[in-house]
Amino acid sequence: MLLLIGIFCSFIVSFLNNAPDSERDSAAVQEFLGNMETAFRAHSLWAGCSEEELESAGEGLEKYVMTKLFTRTFASLPEDVKVDEQLHEKIALIQQFVRPENLDIKPIFQNESSWLFAQKELQKINMYRAPRDKLVCILNCCKVINNLLTSVSAKENPPGADDFLPVLIYVTIKANPPQLHSNLLYIQRFRGQTRLVSEAAYFFTNILSAESFILNIDAQALSMDETEFETNMESARALLSGLSADNNVLGQSDQNAGPVPGADTSEAKLSFRSNRPPSAATQPNFSVASTETKPKNEDQYVKNQSSMEKIPSLSDLENRGASMLIKEDSINQVFQSFPYLYSQAGDLTVGDIEDLLNNYKRLVIKYVCLAKGSGIDNPSPSLPNNQVQTQHPDFEFNTESKAASAGEPIDEMQKDGPEDSSSVLSESLESDESKLKENEVVSSRVEEGS
Amino acid sequence: MATSGNKNMNAKLVLLGDVGAGKSSLVLRFVKGQFIEFQESTIGAAFFSQTVAVNDATVKFEIWDTAGQERYHSLAPMYYRGAAAAIIVYDITNQASFDRAKKWVQELQAQGNPNMVMALAGNKADLIDARKVAAEVIPLGTKLKYSSSNQDMSKIVVQDRKPEAQTYAEENGLFFMETSAKTALNVNDVFSEIAKRLPRLQPAQNPSGMVLMDRPAQTPATASCCS
Numbered sequence: 001m002l003l004l005i006g007i008f009c010s011f012i013v014s015f016l017n018n019a020p021d022s023e024r025d026s027a028a029v030q031e032f033l034g035n036m037e038t039a040f041r042a043h044s045l046w047a048g049c050s051e052e053e054l055e056s057a058g059e060g061l062e063k064y065v066m067t068k069l070f071t072r073t074f075a076s077l078p079e080d081v082k083v084d085e086q087l088h089e090k091i092a093l094i095q096q097f098v099r100p101e102n103l104d105i106k107p108i109f110q111n112e113s114s115w116l117f118a119q120k121e122l123q124k125i126n127m128y129r130a131p132r133d134k135l136v137c138i139l140n141c142c143k144v145i146n147n148l149l150t151s152v153s154a155k156e157n158p159p160g161a162d163d164f165l166p167v168l169i170y171v172t173i174k175a176n177p178p179q180l181h182s183n184l185l186y187i188q189r190f191r192g193q194t195r196l197v198s199e200a201a202y203f204f205t206n207i208l209s210a211e212s213f214i215l216n217i218d219a220q221a222l223s224m225d226e227t228e229f230e231t232n233m234e235s236a237r238a239l240l241s242g243l244s245a246d247n248n249v250l251g252q253s254d255q256n257a258g259p260v261p262g263a264d265t266s267e268a269k270l271s272f273r274s275n276r277p278p279s280a281a282t283q284p285n286f287s288v289a290s291t292e293t294k295p296k297n298e299d300q301y302v303k304n305q306s307s308m309e310k311i312p313s314l315s316d317l318e319n320r321g322a323s324m325l326i327k328e329d330s331i332n333q334v335f336q337s338f339p340y341l342y343s344q345a346g347d348l349t350v351g352d353i354e355d356l357l358n359n360y361k362r363l364v365i366k367y368v369c370l371a372k373g374s375g376i377d378n379p380s381p382s383l384p385n386n387q388v389q390t391q392h393p394d395f396e397f398n399t400e401s402k403a404a405s406a407g408e409p410i411d412e413m414q415k416d417g418p419e420d421s422s423s424v425l426s427e428s429l430e431s432d433e434s435k436l437k438e439n440e441v442v443s444s445r446v447e448e449g450s
Numbered sequence: 451m452a453t454s455g456n457k458n459m460n461a462k463l464v465l466l467g468d469v470g471a472g473k474s475s476l477v478l479r480f481v482k483g484q485f486i487e488f489q490e491s492t493i494g495a496a497f498f499s500q501t502v503a504v505n506d507a508t509v510k511f512e513i514w515d516t517a518g519q520e521r522y523h524s525l526a527p528m529y530y531r532g533a534a535a536a537i538i539v540y541d542i543t544n545q546a547s548f549d550r551a552k553k554w555v556q557e558l559q560a561q562g563n564p565n566m567v568m569a570l571a572g573n574k575a576d577l578i579d580a581r582k583v584a585a586e587v588i589p590l591g592t593k594l595k596y597s598s599s600n601q602d603m604s605k606i607v608v609q610d611r612k613p614e615a616q617t618y619a620e621e622n623g624l625f626f627m628e629t630s631a632k633t634a635l636n637v638n639d640v641f642s643e644i645a646k647r648l649p650r651l652q653p654a655q656n657p658s659g660m661v662l663m664d665r666p667a668q669t670p671a672t673a674s675c676c677s
Contacts (some may be wrong), residue, residue, distance in 0.1 A: 104469070104519045146495050159495040160474025161465075161515035165522060202497040202514050209525040221521055 004039065012068055020076045026189035029069070033062055033192050062192050063130035070129045073190060075182035083181040087215060091176040094217060096236035098173055102222040103166040108152055112174075115167065118144040119175035125183050131191035134183055135200060142203040145171065161206075169210045184208060457507040461648055462514060463641075464530045466554045467539030468547040469518035472573040475631035476539060477513050480641055483634060502638075502645050509645040511535075518550075526554075527561060535567040535644045542572045542628060543580035548615065555622055567647045568624045569640050572615050575628035576635070584614040585628055 011032050015025070037058045040046050046054065066073070075081050100110040121141035125134050145167050149159035177183070184207065187196070196204060213221065219229035348356070465473045474495065481500040496515040501508050516522075516529045530536060536558055540551040551570060558568060572583060619626030625643060629636045 104521065149495055156475075158474050158478050160477075161496040161517045162469045162474070162519065164496045164515075165517035165525075166519070198499065198512055199497050202512070205514075205528050206496075209522075209528045212528070213522065213525060216524075223521070 004036065004043075007036070007039075008065075012065075015069060016072060020072065022077060022080075022185070022189060025073055029065065029073075029190050030193055033058075033065065034194075036061055058192070059132060059195075062190075062195075063132060066131055066190050067129050069190075074129075074186050075179055080182050080185055083215075084179045087181050087211070088176060088178060090217070091173050091214060092240055093233055093236040094214070095173045095176060096239060097232040098170070098222065100166075100170055102224065103170055104162075105166045105170060106163060109149065109163060109167060111152075114148050115145070115171050115174065118142075118148075118167075118171045122171065122175045123177050125177050126179065131187050132195070135187050135191055135196070135204065138187075138207050139200060139203055141171065142168065142206065165206060165209070168206055169213055172207070172210045173214060180211060184211060458510065459507070459648070459650070460510045460512060461534040461645075462532060463511045463535040463537065463644065464514045464516060464533040465537050465539060466516055466526065466530070466551075466558075467518055467537075467573075468541070468544070468550040470544070471518065471539045471541045471547045471551075472631050473515055473518065473539045476537075476571065476573055476629060476637060477515065479631040479634055479637045481513075483638060500641075502642050504642060504645045509648060511641065511645075526557070530558065530566075533563070533566060534648055535569070537569045537571050537640060537644070538624075539571045539573050540583065541574050542583045542585075543574055543577050545582045548572075548583045552618065555618075555624065559622070565649055567644050568622075569644055570615060570619045570624045570626045571636075571640055572626070572628040573631060576630040576632045585626075586614060586616040 011028075015028060018024070037054075040057065040061075041054055046057070049057075075084065100112070101107075118141045121137055121144055124140075125137040128134050128137065142164075145164060146159075149163050149167065153159045153163075172180070184204075187204065188208075219226045222229065224232070465477060467473050477498055481498045498513045498515075499510060500513065501510045514529050514533070516526055536554075538551045538554045538558075540547040542548075555568065555570070558566065572585065615628075616626050618624075625647070627636045627640050627643070629640060631637060
């Protein structure tokens with residue numbers, strides 16, 4: 001066993017000493033995982049283990065290695081990062097005007113609200129570091145789509161790829177997960193080749209082809225005429241440049257962060273209390289930047305702030321965000337990265353309190369500073385505690401500390417990823433909501449409902 | 451790609467065809483109609499796996515459905531890459547779907563794997579009254595079978611007559627069946643015929659098997675293995 005650890009360490013060290021090279025890195029990891037798996041399967045320590053145990057040991061090894069190598073292997077090449085940015089920007093525009101019929105989604109499936117669950121699954125992809133976990137997010141998304149297709153279809157007309165792919169493309173456009181391209185490449189390169197087969201391979205091919213379709217979208221691909229397409233793109237650009245153009249870019253450049261969907265969080269921040277009267281002084285729950293706890297996001301925060309200074313007042317800002325949010329088809333997805341947002345008081349545990357309180361204090365300080373900076377004299381950023389807990393839609397805390405803990409390599413080994421594909425895939429749709437919650441709780445390693 | 455154990459092999463099979471040709475009905479009829487343990491795919495629509503027995507061996511098909519809409523045509527190579535077999539499906543009541551099927555055949559011949567086993571399936575064969583695509587060129591149909599190795603002869607036929615399904619298939623080294631997902635006509639037969647024709651990727655102990663199955667794409671269907 002010691003020998004294996006030695007091999008392991010020397011692999012990591014030699015890997016990290018070389019400059020990034022996607023093909024060589026991928027081949028090295030695949031070879032290493034293959035060899036290690038063969039080695040421990042033959043090792044006396046593992047004698048008598050069931051196939052299942054060996055399989056999960058192999059999975060564990062892959063997860064551990066890739067968590068160690070994540071920073072080095074994920075979105076580490078400038079050309080990949082560039083495609084990420086292009087893709088994200090293009091989707092941000094297209095999602096403003098694409099309609100289900102542009103993609104040949106049959107009328108019976110054109111119920112957009114039902115696709116929100118699928119979008120949520122896909123958006124979780126940046127919460128995980130292991131290739132398997134990221135892949136499971138994609139498979140869960142596909143699973144949700146398939147469930148819905150099957151439940152709506154008539155028996156004599158079963159759904160197939162004619163129905164599935166257009167919906168997957170639509171969902172991908174609406175979800176617009178940051179760094180999609182890098183995520184897909186990462187899975188392709190570092191998911192154990194013996195495990196990316198069969199059904200997983202099929203659905204992974206579907207998301208690859210969805211990406212390819214989106215990257216190549218033009219007027220013809222959406223059955224629009226050129227001028228209509230260009231007009232739509234222009235007005236989408238105008239709409240976005242008003243508020244979140246630089247935030248989009250910022251979200252993109254935030255390579256290794258956890259759940260920080262750039263544009264989405266900023267929109268959430270700006271429009272959070274859209275249904276309240278626009279008096280900034282009584283808005284204690286207004287979060288300035290959900291990313292401020294991480295030192296490496298410091299400059300992003302500064303940029304966010306400077307872009308805000310151009311804007312006259314908090315309430316103007318808020319109104320602007322609110323009107324954007326109303327136009328958005330999928331308000332829920334904007335908020336999905338704030339884990340406490342949908343929590344009930346009973347969901348919280350003693351362990352959450354410190355976290356919540358710290359965040360609250362930061363939030364208050366940020367808010368007061370912001371309000372001062374915008375010329376508001378007496379901001380009153382406090383709410384009675386009970387109100388804070390029960391009025392959860394008014395309540396927002398940053399998710400970054402969770403992301404940070406999820407990113408700890410050692411933790412990653414012990415922490416569960418997203419639901420195991422086999423169990424998730426046989427699960428019914430109804431459990432998706434609770435799964436989401438579960439994952440978040442697990443990722444902060446707090447026991448639920450204690 | 452087809453991968454084999456001793457007697458059991460896996461084969462990736464891709465379904466191509468116009469939207470509405472009945473690809474998913476066909477595959478569903480196949481996977482649900484088998485007596486060998488019906489293995490429900492875990493995610494559902496669009497991907498299925500099903501095992502068929504051929505002689506004393508089994509072939510486990512991994513069936514990849516593809517979107518038939520024209521706007522997704524260019525994505526197809528991502529799906530048929532590495533496939534051991536393809537079923538190109540058209541609707542016998544829809545001439546346009548047959549023309550589309552021919553496009554698929556050409557594309558696969560140009561870019562695909564030369565060892566890929568291809569089947570042409572004229573689906574909805576129960577709708578005889580609405581038929582738009584003739585299965586055979588009636589006057590010459592039988593004669594053509596015997597002369598199918600004569601390329602010149604079949605070309606003459608093609609020029610003279612509308613190239614209908616059987617003729618087209620023979621010329622292009624596919625095998626052809628009319629199917630009905632509704633009545634189950636020929637559905638299992640298409641898959642088991644493919645299973646029989648898959649090259650056995652066994653090492654040299656069985657060289658005769660290799661020779662027989664070599665390059666089916668260039669061998670007229672009726673004259674292939676057993677002649």
